[in-house]
Amino acid sequence: MAASHYAGDTGKGHMSANGRIRPMRPDDVEAVGKLFMQVFRQSEAPPSRALSDYFRLVCFGAPAYGEDVGSIVHEDAEGVVDGAITITPIRFVCGDMVLTGRELANYMADDTKGRKGATDLALTLRARNQDLAFSETARPVSADMVKAMGAVILPIQSLEWTRVFRPCGAVVRLMQRRGGVYARIPAMPLAKLGDLVATRVFKRLDPPREGVVAGPVERDEFVALAPQMVAHYGLRPLWEPAELNWLIDRAAERTRNGPLVLRKVTDGRGTVIGLAAYLGGPGMIANVLNILARKNREVEVIGALLALMDAEGNVAARGTAQPIQLEAMCRIPGMLFRHNAYSYVLSKHAAVVDAARRNDIYMGGLAGEGWSRLVSETF
CATH class of the missing domain: 3.40.630.30 (Gcn5-related N-acetyltransferase (GNAT))
Structure with missing residues (x-):
């Protein structure tokens, strides 16, 4: 199983001067949903019931779930959850090892509380602590951070x-995804006519x-x-x-x-x-x-x-x-x-690191984060 700073403790979590890091519990779902809204939706609105239910499902419902490979939260000195990393475990094979991979979905922290708690959370991801942890949606700053902690960046999977x-239809669909006035323009019939011409010259x-x-x-x-x-x-x-x-x-x-x-x-x-x-x-x-x-x-x-x-x-x-x-x-x-976005792998196992460096690895989609509604829906 993937180890972390709190692995094997009695539930008190990893203590620091900034609070503690511990496994996420079902009763943390509302707090984690609030962080998600703040960080990824730039909203102070409380999480919807649908969003909370979905976090409960993906954080605790996977067949490979165990507290030691699941999501983690950071509590401040007053016991308030001010940071979280949501994780869905997916099992992988490398040689004769079966590893519970930790798919790192959302890294969230309340910036109004300072960065020390967020830093403590990030440090739990050091490669020496992981059987296997990975992400395919990292931003540049996150990629730099995990690279310093031993991650192998996967440029092709990035x-x-x-x-x-059908180029006209593709342009219309992309504009509709922006929402607002674009979503209300009934342009697809015109796009179909345009594509009758475009596909004659577009390389088939x-x-x-x-x-x-x-x-x-x-x-x-x-x-x-x-x-x-x-x-x-x-x-x-x-x-x-x-x-x-x-x-x-x-x-x-x-x-x-x-x-x-x-x-x-x-x-x-x-x-x-x-x-x-x-x-x-x-x-x-x-x-x-x-x-x-x-x-x-x-x-x-x-x-x-x-x-x-x-x-x-x-x-x-x-x-x-x-x-x-x-x-x-x-x-x-x-x-x-x-x-x-950046894809990366973290592992303490030389065989995993070697496979990643040689690009002898399959991850993504149903072996990554592509199945999640969080990558495409607003809730």
């Missing part, structure tokens, strides 16, 4: 890829290779096959059925980008060579949580899946880059890449 299928995707077919997959088959698709990575999610089903359930609760769809890719022999999970549909920008491919089948899988997303009517698709898939992505005409 990139977001985008492939536009190559058709899938002969015999390669992408289409729906039953959830049970997806859950059974997903671990096989990442078995060649040095550090990879364990994805036992109970845990993967829980993560899929959470991803399905995200509706802003369209419904969750599960897809598979088969070759000419009928062998499943790839899987995908994404949120999308006609007129939507598909939010790709995961593209999974058997070793050396990345080009076929990615090409077939993007062609399917196009045929389904998505105006564009985007997701997080993966090192082993990067070459295949670069072969797709019109593929765009941009820095999104």
